[in-house]
Amino acid sequence: MRWCSLAAFSDAPAGVLSPVEDRLARSQLHYRAQPDATISEQNIVLAVNNLAQKLNATAFALTNLSEVATLRADLASHMPHFISSGDQGMSPLEAVYVMRVLLYQKVFNETFLMTPAERAALHERATPVSVESKKENNRMVTIHPRVQEMLALARKTGKLEVPTLIDTANKTLDDLGLDP
DSSP states (O other): OOTTOGGGGOOOOHHHHHHHHHHHHHHHHHHHHOTTOOBOHHHHHHHHHHHHHHTTOOGGGOOOHHHHHHHHHHHHHHOTTTSOOTTSOBOHHHHHHHHHHHHHHHHHOGGGOOOHHHHHHHHHTOOOOOOOOOOOSOOOOOOOHHHHHHHHHHHHHHTSOHHHHHHHHHHHHHHHTOOO
């Protein structure tokens, strides 16, 4: 078994995952030899936004530094020995993990699916919202339309040809700042 198998994160073909895993391992080893070779939060923003553009995702799929920093701070509170504080650069392994969690949030968490204008408007009117609770025996689960759209994009992306997936993965890792 590989030291950091991405197979648990994806059902992409091994032909896509093996080169990504190998590149990540080489980058992590290089980082351990030269700990100053860190990856910034801005690299995650660049990688995610370029990926969103390549996949023709809508504007709410884009991210920003604030979103990445908030997610990273939350992850650091749960895994302080793996996720460094926000003022430090990241190891390749940490950066890929943060990006992976962000991409997951961009698919399944509607609070991560806002355009910059919507996020700014939300912060401007940051007033408490009261929620009334009613006891009901029958509950219907609904999926936010933006989550549905992102799930459809994820399914469409999963159907891309292997060479396209490999090229997309490599360009994303380039944007992230991993060694070739």
